[in-house]
Amino acid sequence: MYRYLAWTGVAAVLCLVPFYLDGFWLQTGLFAMSAAIGAIGINLLTGATGQLSMGHAFFLAVGAYAYVFFSAEPTARLGGLGLPTGLAAVLAVVVAGVAGGLFSPIAGRLKGAYLGIATFALIFGGQHVLFNAEHLTGGFNGRAVPELNLFGFSFGDTPELIVLQVPFGTLERLWFLGLALVALSMVFAQGVLKGRPGRAMNTIRDHEIAAGVMGVPVARYRAGVFVLSSMYGGLAGVLLALVFQRTVPEYFGVLLSLDYLAMIVIGGLGSVGGAVVGALFVSLLPQLLTKYSDSIPLVAAPGTPGGVSPAEAARILYGAAVVTVVLFLPGGLLGLIRKIRLRPPRLRLPLSSPSPSPETRSPHVP
Amino acid sequence: MTTFVELLVNGISIGAVYALIALGFVIIFKATEVVNFAHASLLLAGGYLVARLWPLVGFWAALLIGVAAAALVAAAIEFLVIRRANVASHSVLAIVTIGVDIVITTELTRQIGTDVLAMGDPWGSEVVRFGGVTLAETRIVALVTAAALITVFLLAFKYTGWGVAMRAAAEDAETAALMGVRLGRVSMSAWAVAGGLAAVAALFLCVFPTPGLDRSTSLVALKAFPAAILGGLDSTTGALVGGLVIGVTESMMSGYQNDMAFLGRGIGDVAPFLVMLVILLIRPAGLFGTKELARV
Numbered sequence: 001m002y003r004y005l006a007w008t009g010v011a012a013v014l015c016l017v018p019f020y021l022d023g024f025w026l027q028t029g030l031f032a033m034s035a036a037i038g039a040i041g042i043n044l045l046t047g048a049t050g051q052l053s054m055g056h057a058f059f060l061a062v063g064a065y066a067y068v069f070f071s072a073e074p075t076a077r078l079g080g081l082g083l084p085t086g087l088a089a090v091l092a093v094v095v096a097g098v099a100g101g102l103f104s105p106i107a108g109r110l111k112g113a114y115l116g117i118a119t120f121a122l123i124f125g126g127q128h129v130l131f132n133a134e135h136l137t138g139g140f141n142g143r144a145v146p147e148l149n150l151f152g153f154s155f156g157d158t159p160e161l162i163v164l165q166v167p168f169g170t171l172e173r174l175w176f177l178g179l180a181l182v183a184l185s186m187v188f189a190q191g192v193l194k195g196r197p198g199r200a201m202n203t204i205r206d207h208e209i210a211a212g213v214m215g216v217p218v219a220r221y222r223a224g225v226f227v228l229s230s231m232y233g234g235l236a237g238v239l240l241a242l243v244f245q246r247t248v249p250e251y252f253g254v255l256l257s258l259d260y261l262a263m264i265v266i267g268g269l270g271s272v273g274g275a276v277v278g279a280l281f282v283s284l285l286p287q288l289l290t291k292y293s294d295s296i297p298l299v300a301a302p303g304t305p306g307g308v309s310p311a312e313a314a315r316i317l318y319g320a321a322v323v324t325v326v327l328f329l330p331g332g333l334l335g336l337i338r339k340i341r342l343r344p345p346r347l348r349l350p351l352s353s354p355s356p357s358p359e360t361r362s363p364h365v366p
Numbered sequence: 367m368t369t370f371v372e373l374l375v376n377g378i379s380i381g382a383v384y385a386l387i388a389l390g391f392v393i394i395f396k397a398t399e400v401v402n403f404a405h406a407s408l409l410l411a412g413g414y415l416v417a418r419l420w421p422l423v424g425f426w427a428a429l430l431i432g433v434a435a436a437a438l439v440a441a442a443i444e445f446l447v448i449r450r451a452n453v454a455s456h457s458v459l460a461i462v463t464i465g466v467d468i469v470i471t472t473e474l475t476r477q478i479g480t481d482v483l484a485m486g487d488p489w490g491s492e493v494v495r496f497g498g499v500t501l502a503e504t505r506i507v508a509l510v511t512a513a514a515l516i517t518v519f520l521l522a523f524k525y526t527g528w529g530v531a532m533r534a535a536a537e538d539a540e541t542a543a544l545m546g547v548r549l550g551r552v553s554m555s556a557w558a559v560a561g562g563l564a565a566v567a568a569l570f571l572c573v574f575p576t577p578g579l580d581r582s583t584s585l586v587a588l589k590a591f592p593a594a595i596l597g598g599l600d601s602t603t604g605a606l607v608g609g610l611v612i613g614v615t616e617s618m619m620s621g622y623q624n625d626m627a628f629l630g631r632g633i634g635d636v637a638p639f640l641v642m643l644v645i646l647l648i649r650p651a652g653l654f655g656t657k658e659l660a661r662v
Contacts, residue, residue, distance in 0.1 A: 052457050069391065106643065109650040113401035113460040117595045118646055120588060121639035132630030150424055176446050254585070315472040322465025326451050326458060 041232020063237025096234020381613020411567025442563025598655020
């Protein structure tokens with residue numbers, strides 16, 4: 001009961017945001033929402049299943065560019081299919097899933113950090129394609145993103161829409177779409193984690209052999225989770241493209257993938273809430289530092305020589321946060337929040353105390 | 367034909383440099399089971415110090431300081447972070463090294479800014495001609511140095527007490543500890559050696575024909591990852607072969623890219639990763655990696 005009240009409160013506050021905050025914060029918030037969706041996806045893969053992926057940015061790129069390609073009208077220089085934009089968005093997510101599926105011979109067989117290195121290939125290969133397949137991607141300059149139009153409702157600036165004396169432009173309209181998508185993504189991922197697949201995934205992470213012995217098809221699960229996580233990446237990419245209104249290849253590089261890994265470690269590995277908290281932290285930090293760079297010591301405004309620029313300061317801060325979290329806060333920020341909220345310790349049944357999982361590569365297997 | 371020989375020798379030379387990086391990567395993995403994503407930043411740190419210090423103290427002293435500093439940074443990462451992280455899975459340790467990498471690389475690229483730093487090496491842009499084949503002097507030095515370092519390392523790995531301790535620890539850490547091997551020292555020395563090798567590699571990645579050390583150097587270093595994994599992460603032989611395969615592939619693809627224009631510009635930079643994918647499809651544990659077997 002208490003829980004539902006809290007959630008309703010959060011939802012109400014989030015719905016009120018566009019009526020009070022300006023475009024800068026809306027855009028920042030939308031980036032954070034896109035990041036949250038992507039982070040949930042990679043947390044299913046890395047946090048819950050223990051498979052490292054450096055290629056998440058690639059799937060964001062696939063989602064973003066697929067949406068643009070499907071929805072844009074073809075021109076002399078650039079290809080496009082001119083499909084209805086809603087359909088294009090769905091197809092873009094599917095295409096990201098297919099791209100993940102094509103990688104499954106590798107994603108299913110390699111484990112942990114090995115997969116992490118192998119997925120570097122996606123990033124570099126992907127960037128190569130983005131820069132060179134100019135007919136599809138517009139090359140270095142990228143492509144303009146057509147605005148989304150769902151059942152006659154346009155997520156653009158026209159036609160004019162005024163709600164409670166607040167003009168609703170692209171960002172305000174997308175805000176609600178973003179909220180809905182994040183909520184959907186959270187519920188779905190929660191369902192996956194709480195159910196049978198989630199248990200199988202956690203067993204694969206904790207003890208691969210035990211999982212196999214108990215009848216979990218390890219390779220198929222690894223490949224399946226990889227596909228699911230790439231579809232989450234694709235959805236995040238579509239939302240990102242709609243907010244950015246332009247896709248540029250440079251954005252989808254190694255750094256973006258590293259950001260996503262930082263998010264889930266900082267927020268908390270293996271949980272949906274952790275992914276969302278981490279995504280908020282990592283995507284809001286640079287914006288906050290930019291906005292208040294004047295009043296923070298050591299951080300210089302962007303463009304001024306000397307001093308640390310806000311973007312760099314943010315990177316250093318969250319890089320350090322990753323290390324700090326692993327050293328001192330196993331469970332991430334979410335774990336910290338839970339610890340603070342925890343009532344005075346009750347007597348726990350011995351069954352519920354977490355037993356240390358045996359080392360996967362234990363040399364003591366008889 | 368001369369083009370082919372030139373490309374081949376250049377490829378082998380750059381491959382030997384990749385092998386140096388990959389070797390460090392493999393040593394760390396063997397000693398601590400950590401996939402060290404901070405390796406590129408170690409390399410950048412070593413290279414940066416050499417580039418900044420040579421005008422002050424001369425090239426050879428700068429190189430010495432750079433190598434020592436990279437080794438020190440690596441040992442510090444092991445001592446301050448890896449040793450203290452108490453985590454269940456090695457994937458998480460890999461992510462910690464990503465955190466370390468983000469911090470070091472961001473700070474160093476900020477220091478470098480948009481500059482291209484010269485390495486101040488004595489070889490400059492001299493070339494040597496053998497018959498019709500033209501080779502840069504730096505490439506020959508790189509090949510010789512890398513070969514020498516690798517030989518010394520492999521001999522030490524095989525015959526010295528340190529090498530025996532390292533191999534024992536990699537084989538079975540607990541038993542090795544019971545036999546009196548000090549695991550802390552073994553893993554710290556592994557990190558230090560890897561850092562030093564990375565600094566030497568940094569030098570050769572940034573000398574002629576490359577213009578110098580700039581902010582993209584750490585991306586170049588990423589090509590050593592495929593080298594390590596396609597040879598097999600736990601195999602020193604694999605690192606050498608992987609390095610050479612990657613180096614030759616890259617050199618050939620860049621050299622003949624006009625004949626392969628349909629693959630797009632800059633295919634040489636992507637080729638190492640594609641080769642890695644193909645090899646992993648056939649042999650998931652890499653060419654020389656131990657296939658993991660478990661008895662239940």
